Amino acid sequence: MAVQAVDTPSPAMPREARPNLERPGVLRRYPQFTISPAILVALIAAWWLATDVAGVPAYVMPPPEQVLHALIGGLSRAPWDKAGYWYHAGITVWEALLGFAIGSALGALLGLVLSHWPLLGKSWYPYIVGFQSLPKVALAPLMVVWFGFGLEGKVFITAIITFFPVLVNMMAGYQAVEPERIELARSCNASELHLLTKIVIPSCLPFLFAGLGVASVLSILGAVVGEFVGASAGLGMLLMQYNQAMEISPMFAVILLLAVIGFLMNYAVTLIERRYCFWAQRSNATARP
Amino acid sequence: MFEAELSVAQAMPQDPMKPMRAAASLGTSADRAPALIQARGLSKTYVTGSGEVAALKSLDFEIYDGEFVSVVGQSGCGKSTLLKVLAGLLPYTAGSVELNGKPLRGPTPQAAVVFQSPVLLPWRTVLDNVLLPIEFRKWPMASYRQSAADLLAMVGLSEFAQRYPFELSGGMQQRTAIVRALVQDPRLLLMDEPFGALDAMTREQMNLELMRIWSKSGKTVIFITHSIAEAIFLSDRVIAMTARPGTIADVITINLPRPRELSVINTDRFGRYAAKLRSLLDAQGGMF
Numbered sequence: 001m002a003v004q005a006v007d008t009p010s011p012a013m014p015r016e017a018r019p020n021l022e023r024p025g026v027l028r029r030y031p032q033f034t035i036s037p038a039i040l041v042a043l044i045a046a047w048w049l050a051t052d053v054a055g056v057p058a059y060v061m062p063p064p065e066q067v068l069h070a071l072i073g074g075l076s077r078a079p080w081d082k083a084g085y086w087y088h089a090g091i092t093v094w095e096a097l098l099g100f101a102i103g104s105a106l107g108a109l110l111g112l113v114l115s116h117w118p119l120l121g122k123s124w125y126p127y128i129v130g131f132q133s134l135p136k137v138a139l140a141p142l143m144v145v146w147f148g149f150g151l152e153g154k155v156f157i158t159a160i161i162t163f164f165p166v167l168v169n170m171m172a173g174y175q176a177v178e179p180e181r182i183e184l185a186r187s188c189n190a191s192e193l194h195l196l197t198k199i200v201i202p203s204c205l206p207f208l209f210a211g212l213g214v215a216s217v218l219s220i221l222g223a224v225v226g227e228f229v230g231a232s233a234g235l236g237m238l239l240m241q242y243n244q245a246m247e248i249s250p251m252f253a254v255i256l257l258l259a260v261i262g263f264l265m266n267y268a269v270t271l272i273e274r275r276y277c278f279w280a281q282r283s284n285a286t287a288r289p
Numbered sequence: 290m291f292e293a294e295l296s297v298a299q300a301m302p303q304d305p306m307k308p309m310r311a312a313a314s315l316g317t318s319a320d321r322a323p324a325l326i327q328a329r330g331l332s333k334t335y336v337t338g339s340g341e342v343a344a345l346k347s348l349d350f351e352i353y354d355g356e357f358v359s360v361v362g363q364s365g366c367g368k369s370t371l372l373k374v375l376a377g378l379l380p381y382t383a384g385s386v387e388l389n390g391k392p393l394r395g396p397t398p399q400a401a402v403v404f405q406s407p408v409l410l411p412w413r414t415v416l417d418n419v420l421l422p423i424e425f426r427k428w429p430m431a432s433y434r435q436s437a438a439d440l441l442a443m444v445g446l447s448e449f450a451q452r453y454p455f456e457l458s459g460g461m462q463q464r465t466a467i468v469r470a471l472v473q474d475p476r477l478l479l480m481d482e483p484f485g486a487l488d489a490m491t492r493e494q495m496n497l498e499l500m501r502i503w504s505k506s507g508k509t510v511i512f513i514t515h516s517i518a519e520a521i522f523l524s525d526r527v528i529a530m531t532a533r534p535g536t537i538a539d540v541i542t543i544n545l546p547r548p549r550e551l552s553v554i555n556t557d558r559f560g561r562y563a564a565k566l567r568s569l570l571d572a573q574g575g576m577f
Contacts, residue, residue, distance in 0.1 A: 180408045187376050187402045188425035188473070189395075198424065202412050279411035279453060 062249040071253040082233070085257055092223045092234040093261060095151060099158020100219035100265075104166040104212055106159070111170025112204075116196070121171070128167070136161045137225050144230040154231065158222030162215035166208070173207025174200065206280040209273040216265040220258060323390060324351035325476060325509050326375065330384030333370055343534035344370040347384060350528065350537060352511060354476070357503055359512045359520035360528045361566060367535025368513045372481045375511060376402045389476065398426060400477040401470035405485055407462035409454040409469075415441070416450040419469045426473070433472060440468040443505070444498065460491040464498065471506060478503075478510045484519070493551060496522060500549065517570070518554060521545075521562045529569040538569045 027034050050056050051063035077084020114121035143153030185195045227236025235254050242251045333345040344367040360368045373379040377396040386393040409418045423433045444464040484492045514520050520527045529538040
């Protein structure tokens with residue numbers, strides 16, 4: 001008790017309320033491997049209770065085992081089998097990846113150009129804001145008119161959707177470059193090219209990756225919306241087909257599949273970010289004593 | 290403002306005892322070697338939306354080779370502006386500055402800057418940060434690797450050459466920044482409150498370290514600070530600046546023998562310098 005009197009000038013905390021500072025429990029250390037799976041189990045249990053026990057009709061929400069059945073059925077087909085999910089998932093991912101690559105590359109490049117030449121940036125800014133506030137999904141029907149039912153229209157709409165978050169983040173990143181880094185370069189008579197490649201672009205990377213993370217998820221949205229308005233293949237087209245046939249279980253299976261694909265796309269960006277931007281999280285933290 | 294026009298040549302030494310290092314900076318300008326920096330009527334005016342703001346108003350001073358000169362003043366007295374002008378990062382609006390007898394026009398390899406924060410690039414190792422100025426100047430990298438390693442050894446950072454800045458303490462980061470300035474082998478080191486962000490203990494250590502580096506390298510140093518004690522402890526001469534517009538109130542020659550120990554802070558002579566400088570700054574509105 002003497003120790004307690006020393007370390008607590010405020011009213012003494014009850015022993016059981018004190019946090020254990022020496023060794024946090026396994027739940028605190030690895031919530032992603034303990035609590036997160038528990039939440040998933042709870043959600044599936046609630047789903048099961050709502051459908052099989054409480055009796056929500058299957059055309060509103062099919063029970064989990066039916067969705068699982070549809071998922072296994074779709075995934076057990078060969079990748080070239082148009083009745084299976086792999087084929088259509090491949091098409092959708094390919095559209096999303098192409099659009100993501102084109103849109104984010106253009107967004108990053110244009111963000112850099114518009115920031116580096118302020119006159120250009122300022123004169124284009126109202127149009128960028130205007131176009132950004134437009135719901136890009138509204139352009140999807142037009143894509144069918146311009147490009148037909150093939151790949152190009154989906155890539156185009158995905159590129160437009162992924163373009164803006166990358167552009168905006170790149171411009172924000174450029175604005176956030178520490179002026180002292182630029183002064184350091186100027187004090188060493190750095191060339192404009194060196195200033196850009198050795199200071200500005202690396203400084204922008206954390207912002208660029210934030211934009212790429214958003215864009216990676218949006219790329220699936222772009223591809224699926226593109227397929228909704230008219231396509232001969234892809235998970236979005238599959239969803240529309242099942243919808244018209246009132247086959248609700250496979251719809252849920254495809255939706256689950258899209259969620260997994262979106263998660264994996266975003267995770268891939270995170271992995272690349274950890275590889276090339278490993279310094280970003282830690283450099284802002286207080287230096288070690 | 291009668292102090293405004295006081296130049297270095299007019300500022301008489303306060304104490305007859307001449308330390309070895311500061312000996313060259315005494316006497317009149319006529320019997321000295323030419324100054325490394327000579328400023329005449331140096332002025333800097335910022336144009337803002339609400340009119341012109343005079344940051345520096347007709348400064349006259351000389352800095353001699355090998356000297357350690359501090360500039361003290363209140364926040365906003367233009368001392369950082371002065372440093373940026375001397376670094377060639379800001380154009381001055383009137384008067385003249387000569388570096389080594391040539392008019393100053395933009396940054397030169399002869400003057401290297403140490404900023405308030407270390408400004409290390411977090412994606413580069415310590416060694417690559419140190420070599421950054423060599424890359425920028427497109428000097429042959431191979432011939433500077435050894436001197437970079439030697440300089441890192443001098444400040445005790447050899448083991449950290451391949452580490453990243455976020456693995457270093459604040460003091461180690463600022464030592465890296467000093468090495469990065471020294472690797473260009475400049476004649477002049479321009480330091481803008483380099484230890485302002487460090488805690489008091491680390492700051493004292495860095496002051497001793499800087500004295501050691503300075504006496505080994507023989508560089509000329511212009512050191513901006515708002516700490517009167519730091520300025521007296523480090524310097525051969527201290528330039529006291531007034532605020533708005535920034536002018537030179539007086540230049541105090543510090544006749545304390547070198548090498549200096551931290552205990553010199555407790556001597557009467559140190560106290561008198563501090564009182565003198567404080568009264569100069571107090572007369573301008575006070576800083577404490």
